[in-house]
Amino acid sequence: MRPEYWGEEAILKATRHKDRKLLKNFKMFLCPYSMEGFYGMTYDPQNLKEQVEFADDGTTENKVNVIRVIADYLRRFHHHSIKYILAEEMDEIYSFFNRTELLEKYKIRYVITVPAMWNSLARDSMVQAAIEATMIKENEVNQLLIISEPEAAALYCEKKFTEHLNSLEGNINDTNFIVCDAGSRTVDLVTFNLQVNEKKESMICQIGDGVGDTCGSTYLDPDFMPNLQGDTYYDIDLPGKGIINFTGDSTYRMANGNKTLRMKNQDMKEIIFDPIVNRIFALIDDQIKQASKMDSKIDAILMVGGFSQSRYLQKRIKDQYKGVCHVSVPFEGVTAISHGAVSYALNPRMISKKSAGQSLGLEVQAPFYKELTDSAEKKVIGPNGVAFERGRLDYFVEKNQQLEGDRRTVYMKDVFVQYPSAAIIAIFSCDSRTGANDRYVTDNHAKIMETKIIMPSVNKRDGDLVKFKVSLQIEHIGVSVTIECQDPHINEEVRKITKNQRSSLKIKPKYSLNVASSKQSLASYSNTGYLFSITETS
Incomplete structure (x- = not known):
């Protein structure tokens, strides 16, 4: 089933036609586990449907695919955006017939903001929805960036920091500030540290873990400011015909x-x-x-998001933390996340963290040990009869591991591949609250990189081990990986083939942690083992 109407029109149609199903808050289905682990809501599908008013009576014709629903919305948004940008901003004659030509001429890059507690799998689902919506092509996922809402707000605040914290004494170097993103349904908080060097260059680093709760403004009046002088009342207009046969109450009164x-x-x-x-x-x-x-002190709370404009909420927070820290509501607080997201798209960079927010591991072929009971189902037999574990991970960085202050830290692993098999290098990440550092690849792990290296023909025996060094570096935009062969015979052959333009068999792919990677593997497992006998996938 696909949605027919959106927004106010959808509400109006559902009100007038009782046979119409109204979908609400369906974005939560992209990351139901965060609803339980972060917001305290259940992730049981049936209970979640009731909590978020997800209409689905179980019949085939009414089955709803949440990614498809989101894709339908993104498709409409995409068509409207490109039509406006090309026709109004670029003054092009836009039509169905020249649409493809214009999109080739003007490359459009999207950046999507997502809730703070969305894991990589939820982000990947959003990317799949964007692909289905034709916002991006499957082989152009680098045209889509994803950033969390508090991170986007922090980037905006970084730019406007002096203005927002002008009441602070001294310079703003080494300032710790909380971004309080108060939205319609959820309130998310993340704390950041701002460093400014002598060249006035700034860097933001997240400290601690973010927190959140379902305590947004959905059912509250943002203009509410109680007048507590005397016996005053607050009027609430009721839907429909109001209350029938109201008998009266000392707390409540009825009017109109x-x-x-x-x-x-x-x-x-x-x-x-x-x-x-x-x-x-x-x-x-x-x-x-x-x-x-x-041993850090909070210097400021920056309030962003729609609910942050509530005068009552502003007053209560300022009163509560008076003398503790400065509380600021940026002038563009409602659109701070959008401003920060655009800033990120124009200058992609990662907000560093003092501890790893996700694990980064290399898939390896480890020897099988029968003493390890959890590896029994992972057992595969190589062509020489040796047993190995399938899906084993060797981590560069584990989740919550303390990181070095210098971003130039390089993590290295050695990989051995049997000649003349191709070297298949796969790196996985996981930001799940549980199982992020598991020994094996799980459903919570996302493959962020996979590459295949063909070795040249040299004077080596089949089965000889060839050493590769895999180096990983966490950078501003994502992960930089260098894979270099350490075998002198192969590297010598590479020099001959390239006429000394390359000194070794070496590749340096770069991958962003904020974009999706291909779902299709370059190699799959078979009964004969992994890397020993590679089964190519089409």
Whole structure:
């Protein structure tokens, strides 16, 4: 089933036609596990449907594929965007017939912001939706960048920091600030450290883990500012015909023919707003405690997102943390994430972290040991009868591992390949809260790189081991990998073939952690083992 209407039109149609199914909050299905682990919601599919009002009665004609639904929205957005950009901004005559030609002339790159707690699998699902929406081609995934919402907000705040924190004394080097992204449904917080060198060049580093809760403004009035002077009331317009046969209550009053609920401002504050605000306080306190454990002090809280414009929320946070840290609401706080995302697209760079936010591991062919019971189902037999483990990982960096302060740190592994087989190098990442450092490739691991190196014909015996060195470096934009053969005979042959233009069999692919990689493997496992006998996939 594909959506027929979107936005206000969809709500209107669903109201008028009871046989219509209304889909809401379906984006949550891309990362249901984060709903439980991060926001405290269940990831059971049936319960999640009820929590997010996902309409699906189980019949074939009404089955909903969430990626397809999101792709439908992105397709409409994509068509509208390119039509506006090409026709209005570039002054081109845009039509169906010259659309392809114009898209070749003007390369459009998208950057999508996602919730802080989305893992790599959820991000990859969003990329698949973008491919299905024809925003990008499957072989051009580098045209799509993905950045978390707090990171985008932090990049915006980095640019505007002096303006937002002009009340702070001294220079802003080594400043710790919390980005409080208060949205319609969720509130996400991440703490960052700002470093500014003598050349006025800045660098942002995330400290600690982000936190979040489902305490957004969906059911609150952002303009609410209680008047606690005297016996004042707050009016709430009720849907439909209002309340029938209302008998009266000391807390609530009815007006406008029982269509308006009048609630005391004090009760509105204590029953409706304060429980939400207190949950946000708990998130901020968590970030302050995390910083304290690292002997760091929070200097500022920057409020972004739609809910951050609530005058009542601003006042409560400023009052709560008066004397603790500065609280600032940037002028463009609602669009801070969008501004930061554009900044990221124009100058792609990664926000560094003091600890690894994900594991990065090399898939290796390790000897099989029957003493390790968890490896029994991974057993494969090579052509020489030797047993090996399949899907074994050897990590460059493990999740939560403390990282070196210098980004130029290079992590290295040695790989041995039997001549003349091709060298298949595959690197996986995982940012799952559980199992990120498992010994084997799991469903939570995402392949960020796979490359195949063909060895030239040299005077070697079949089965001789050829050594390759794999070096990995975490950079601003992603991961830089260098794979270089260490065998002198093969490297000598490479020099001959290239007429000394290359000194060794060496490749240096670069891969962004914020874009998807190909789902199709260059090699697959077979009963004869991996790397010993490679079964090519078409």
